[in-house]
Amino acid sequence: MAKYSFLNVPAWGHVNPTLPVVQELVRRGHEVSYYLTEDFRETIEATGAVFQPYESKIKELAKGGIGGRNIGMGPRVFILEDRKFVPPQVIDRIRAEKPDVILYDFMCGWAKVIRDELHVPAIGLRATYASNEHFNLFKHIRAGMQNSANGQEFLERFKALQAASSSENPMEEITREFTDVESLNIIFMSRAFQPMVETFDERFLFVGTSIQTRHQETGFPFDKLNTELPLLYISMGSVMTNQPEFYKHCFEAFGGQPWQVVLTVGKSTDTTQLGAVPDNFLLSPYVPQLEILPRTQVFVTHAGTNSVMESIYYGVPMVLIPQQPEQQMHARRTVELGLGVQLDKGAVTAASLREAVEHVANDPQYRTHAQEMQQRMHEDGGYQRATDAIIEFTQKHVVHV
Numbered sequence: 001m002a003k004y005s006f007l008n009v010p011a012w013g014h015v016n017p018t019l020p021v022v023q024e025l026v027r028r029g030h031e032v033s034y035y036l037t038e039d040f041r042e043t044i045e046a047t048g049a050v051f052q053p054y055e056s057k058i059k060e061l062a063k064g065g066i067g068g069r070n071i072g073m074g075p076r077v078f079i080l081e082d083r084k085f086v087p088p089q090v091i092d093r094i095r096a097e098k099p100d101v102i103l104y105d106f107m108c109g110w111a112k113v114i115r116d117e118l119h120v121p122a123i124g125l126r127a128t129y130a131s132n133e134h135f136n137l138f139k140h141i142r143a144g145m146q147n148s149a150n151g152q153e154f155l156e157r158f159k160a161l162q163a164a165s166s167s168e169n170p171m172e173e174i175t176r177e178f179t180d181v182e183s184l185n186i187i188f189m190s191r192a193f194q195p196m197v198e199t200f201d202e203r204f205l206f207v208g209t210s211i212q213t214r215h216q217e218t219g220f221p222f223d224k225l226n227t228e229l230p231l232l233y234i235s236m237g238s239v240m241t242n243q244p245e246f247y248k249h250c251f252e253a254f255g256g257q258p259w260q261v262v263l264t265v266g267k268s269t270d271t272t273q274l275g276a277v278p279d280n281f282l283l284s285p286y287v288p289q290l291e292i293l294p295r296t297q298v299f300v301t302h303a304g305t306n307s308v309m310e311s312i313y314y315g316v317p318m319v320l321i322p323q324q325p326e327q328q329m330h331a332r333r334t335v336e337l338g339l340g341v342q343l344d345k346g347a348v349t350a351a352s353l354r355e356a357v358e359h360v361a362n363d364p365q366y367r368t369h370a371q372e373m374q375q376r377m378h379e380d381g382g383y384q385r386a387t388d389a390i391i392e393f394t395q396k397h398v399v400h401v
Contacts, residue, residue, distance in 0.1 A: 002394045003031045005099035005120075006049070007090075007111035009082075010037040010056050012238060013306050014105045014127045017188035020212035020383035023047040025390065033097055035090055054089045057081040086110040091117060100398040103390070112180065121397040123390060124185035128305045128326065130206075132181070134199040137326070184393050186386050189309060190377040193333060205389050208380030209309035211290060220288050225295075229260040229280065232357060233292050234300040237307065240323050241266020247274055250300075252350035253357070256280065262292055298361050300353070303327040303342075308334060315374035317366035319356045321345045338369035 004025060008015055015036065025032050026048035033050040034040075044051040087110050094102075094114055102122045104111030115122045129137045183203055191197055191206035225231070234250055236243060247265060254261050255278030264287045265271060277283060289307070293299065293314040301307045303322040308330045311318050318340030320331035331342045341356050360366045381388075 001029055001031065002100045002391070002398065003097060004033070004390070005052075005094055005097060005102050006032065006034040007102060007104040007108050007114065008034070008036055008125075009105055009108050010039060010058055011107075013304060014107060015040060015043070016306055017127050017210040018103075018105075018125060019043070019047055020210045021186075021386050021390070022049050023212060024383055024387040028387070028391070030391075033099070035094075052090065052093060054086050057085050080109060083109045083113055087113045087117070090114070094118065101390070101394050106180070106185075121393070122182050123393060124180075124182040126185060126187045126189075129189065129329070130185065130187045130194060130200055130204050132199060132204075135196040137329070184389065186389065188386075189305070190312065190373065190380055192373060192376045193309075193312070193337070195333065205386070206380055207386045207389075208377040208382050209306070209313045210383040210386060211310065211313055212383060220284055220286070220291075221282070222291075224282055225262075226260045226280070229258055230297040230361070231292070231295045232259040232261045232298050232300070233287070233296040234261065235264035235287060235289070235307065236266075236302045236321070236323065237304045238266065240302070242268040244269065244273055246348065249348060249350045249353055251275070251278055251281065253354040254278070254280070257354075262287060262296075298357050300357065303331040303334065305330060309377075312339065312370065312373050312377055315367070315371040317360050317370045319343065319353070319360055321348060337373060338365060339373060340366060340370075 006018060006022060008018065022032050022034060022044075031050075032048070033052050034044045034047075035052045035054055036044060037056050038053050041051045041053065091114055095118060099120055102111065102115055102118075102120045103125055104115070104122060106124055106126045111122075114120075129135070131137050181203055185204050187194070187204055187206045188208070188210050189206060190208045194200070194206060197206070232254060236246070241264065247263065247269070250261070250263060251274070257280070259280060261278075261281045263281055263283050265283050265285060267285045269285075271277075271283060289310060293310055293316055296314070296316050298319060299307075299311045299316045300319045300321065301311065303318075303320040304327060308318070308320075318334060320327075320334055320340055320342045321344075322328045322331045322342070323345060334340050335342050340360055343352060343356055
């Protein structure tokens with residue numbers, strides 16, 4: 001039996017892919033502790049791991065109301081602040097646990113402080129693209145932003161956020177976060193989706209999306225679905241959900257059309273301001289995505305990492321409306337692979353939305369490509385392959401295991 005400490009940032013997109021791995025390690029008889037903010041306690045404890053809380057500066061970002069275009073970059077500045085803020089809270093607990101291996105998300109900069117202080121073997125975890133000297137996600141995001149008015153505004157706001165950081169050169173430090181690698185790095189993305197994948201050596205293990213059936217009560221009214229109609233699933237993710245104008249475009253585009261539309265509106269949307277909801281729409285603040293996607297013909301998505309990977313996992317073609325720079329990259333890659341089409345969020349109309357969905361639904365090549373990519377992702381091995389690799393690493397690097 002081995003002991004593992006998972007160290008992560010308080011962001012669902014980074015946490016969710018690790019949960020099946022944690023649960024599988026516990027099932028195989030290993031001890032796991034997981035360090036996160038209090039918001040994640042119930043989720044972590046449900047895996048069988050021991051929850052270990054800490055406070056994060058990233059929460060101050062949310063309290064300060066910095067969102068919109070800043071949402072993708074702002075947390076990266078505060079991650080540098082957590083390098084100093086978090087270690088004093090947790091290092092004595094981790095030292096007392098005496099983990100055999102530390103597993104940490106690549107954006108969890110404070111984890112590297114712990115690793116270096118305690119000299120514990122470590123495994124890197126990435127819920128997005130891998131980076132090396134040939135492909136660097138952060139540099140690609142910055143380059144893409146230079147070419148658009150919105151992107152230039154984003155960079156100007158980022159400069160203001162840098163001023164709030166005590167780091168001497170936050171841009172340089174953040175770039176290093178993307179390229180710092182361990183002898184084993186588990187990438188929760190399909191190998192076929194990774195740009196320049198041929199430049200990544202054996203240190204990088206691409207396992208595809210990490211999915212395990214969640215046996216939990218969600219409250220979603222499955223009994224209200226009209227199973228005689230093809231299902232169109234629309235979700236802008238779990239963060240930027242207060243988009244009433246977009247939802248009205250959806251009503252106009254698909255109301256009364258031969259679709260059963262499932263629309264995620266989040267908790268912050270005042271649905272009374274949306275007007276009459278078409279009879280063929282089912283609105284919900286939360287949709288159990290892993291249960292809806294297998295029923296879905298077309299997925300309209302914000303192109304978040306987990307959403308794109310989960311859509312591929314179930315072989316569902318997409319209409320992508322990215323909301324921030326990293327999602328722009330996901331959307332471009334998805335289009336390159338023939339898995340869907342992309343719309344500019346600032347130019348979406350009811351007509352363009354309906355045209356895009358009908359185009360993807362009626363051209364069989366999109367579903368064919370999605371199903372081919374689905375097969376390749378399943379061959380990547382998912383959480384089972386990740387767990388096998390972790391145990392093999394432990395046996396190699398820890399003498400008493």
